[in-house]
Amino acid sequence: MNELSGFTGVALSGSADDNLTAKLAEFVRHREALSPNTWRQLLSVMRISWRWAQENRRSFLPMSSDDMQDYLFHLQAIGRSTSTISVHAALISMLHRNAGLVPPTVSPDVVRAKKKINRTAIVSGERTGQAVPFCRQDLNRLDAAWQHSPRLQHLRDLAFMHVAYGTLLRMSELSRLRVRDISRAADGRIILDVGWTKTILHSGGIIKALSPRSSERLMEWINAAGLAGEPDAVLFCPVHRSNKITKVSTVPMSAPCLEDIWRRARHHAGAKTLLKTNKGRYSSWSGHSARVGAAQDMARKGISIAQIMQEGTWTQTQTVMRYIRMVEAHKGAMVALMEADSWPD
Known part of the structure; x- marks a missing residue:
C-alpha cells in the first residue's frame, strides 16, 4: 500500500467518494506539515488498522465507533501497551479529521473503551517505560x-x-x-x-x-x-x-x-x-x-x-x-x- 493509494483507493469503504478522495490527496500533498516521524507512524498505523479491517470485514474509513472499540481491544489483546494504543487512536482520529470526517474517538463508547483499557493495564501492573539515564x-x-x-x-x-x-x-x-x-x-x-x-x-x-x-x-x-x-x-x-x-x-x-x-x-x-x-x-x-x-x-x-x-x-x-x-x-x-x-x- 503506497502513500497515495493508502489515503485514497483502499481507504474508501467500497464506494468511490470523489470529495473524500480529493481531501485525502490534498493531505498527502501537504504531508510536510507533519514531522517525518509522525508521517511514518501514520502510515504504519494505517497499514495495521486497514489490514485488521479487511480481515474482519470492518469499515476502515470512515471507521464506526463500534469498529474503533473492537480495534482498540484487539490491540490490547495482542499485547500492545497503552501508549501504543493511544497513538493508534490519535492517528486514526487525525486521518478522519483531514478527510473531513467525524473521528470515531469522539464517541462516548470509544472514550469509555480507552479508559477501560488504561485501567485494566495499570491494575495488571503495566508501567510507563523510561530510558535508562545517562548521567x-x-x-x-x-x-x-x-x-x-x-x-x-x-x-x-x-x-x-x-x-x-x-x-x-x-x-x-x-x-x-x-x-x-x-x-x-x-x-x-x-x-x-x-x-x-x-x-x-x-x-x-x-x-x-x-x-x-x-x-x-x-x-x-x-x-x-x-x-x-x-x-x-x-x-x-x-x-x-x-x-x-x-x-x-x-x-x-x-x-x-x-x-x-x-x-x-x-x-x-x-x-x-x-x-x-x-x-x-x-x-x-x-x-x-x-x-x-x-x-x-x-x-x-x-x-x-x-x-x-x-x-x-x-x-x-x-x-x-x-x-x-x-x-x-x-x-x-x-x-x-x-x-x-x-x-x-
Missing part, C-alpha cells in the same frame, strides 16, 4: 577511558555523548548538526546553531553552548576526522573499520547506527547485564538516555522545573516530572515533616 558520572567515566583513544570511533562516540548530554537534544536533532552550525564564543567555547527541534519550529531556531571540556572533545573528533574544512558535513558520520571515515557525509546517520553508539558505551562502561523491563524496552542506554540523565542531574542540583524544561525544549511539565520522579521523591512535604528536627519524641 554526569557516566560521561566522566567514558571521558577518562576514551579521550586519548587511537580509535576514531571512540573519539566520535565520546564527542557525540558530550554533545547529547550537554545540549539535551533529541537523537534526530543531534544527527542533523553540521560543521557549519559551529561557532566560537569569546572564551573559546563552542556555540551550536541548532536550527529547529521537535517542539521549536521557527526561523530563529535555538542556540546551545557547550562546556569547555565538551567543546574540546568535539573539536578533537572534528580535527581527527578531517571535517574542519567541510561546512556541509554532518558532525557525526560513520567510521570505517580501517579507522577512517569512509567519506565526508552530508546525510545524517540512521537511528540504528546512533543507537549503537549508546549500546557500545553501555558495554564499555561495564554494564553487560541488561535491565529487566515491562515490555523489553529501555534495557540499556538509548537515544533518550542523555536527556533523562541530564534532567535528573539538574534536579539533584536544585535547578527549577522551568529551567529544565527550557534546556530540554519540553512543552509539558508532566514529561519532566516523570523523568525526575525518583530524584524528587525524597523532597516531598511529608518527608520534610517526618525528618524535621523539631518533631517530638
Whole structure:
C-alpha cells in the first residue's frame, strides 16, 4: 500500500467518494506539515488498522465507533501497551479529521473503551517505560577511558555523548548538526546553531553552548576526522573499520547506527547485564538516555522545573516530572515533616 493509494483507493469503504478522495490527496500533498516521524507512524498505523479491517470485514474509513472499540481491544489483546494504543487512536482520529470526517474517538463508547483499557493495564501492573539515564558520572567515566583513544570511533562516540548530554537534544536533532552550525564564543567555547527541534519550529531556531571540556572533545573528533574544512558535513558520520571515515557525509546517520553508539558505551562502561523491563524496552542506554540523565542531574542540583524544561525544549511539565520522579521523591512535604528536627519524641 503506497502513500497515495493508502489515503485514497483502499481507504474508501467500497464506494468511490470523489470529495473524500480529493481531501485525502490534498493531505498527502501537504504531508510536510507533519514531522517525518509522525508521517511514518501514520502510515504504519494505517497499514495495521486497514489490514485488521479487511480481515474482519470492518469499515476502515470512515471507521464506526463500534469498529474503533473492537480495534482498540484487539490491540490490547495482542499485547500492545497503552501508549501504543493511544497513538493508534490519535492517528486514526487525525486521518478522519483531514478527510473531513467525524473521528470515531469522539464517541462516548470509544472514550469509555480507552479508559477501560488504561485501567485494566495499570491494575495488571503495566508501567510507563523510561530510558535508562545517562548521567554526569557516566560521561566522566567514558571521558577518562576514551579521550586519548587511537580509535576514531571512540573519539566520535565520546564527542557525540558530550554533545547529547550537554545540549539535551533529541537523537534526530543531534544527527542533523553540521560543521557549519559551529561557532566560537569569546572564551573559546563552542556555540551550536541548532536550527529547529521537535517542539521549536521557527526561523530563529535555538542556540546551545557547550562546556569547555565538551567543546574540546568535539573539536578533537572534528580535527581527527578531517571535517574542519567541510561546512556541509554532518558532525557525526560513520567510521570505517580501517579507522577512517569512509567519506565526508552530508546525510545524517540512521537511528540504528546512533543507537549503537549508546549500546557500545553501555558495554564499555561495564554494564553487560541488561535491565529487566515491562515490555523489553529501555534495557540499556538509548537515544533518550542523555536527556533523562541530564534532567535528573539538574534536579539533584536544585535547578527549577522551568529551567529544565527550557534546556530540554519540553512543552509539558508532566514529561519532566516523570523523568525526575525518583530524584524528587525524597523532597516531598511529608518527608520534610517526618525528618524535621523539631518533631517530638
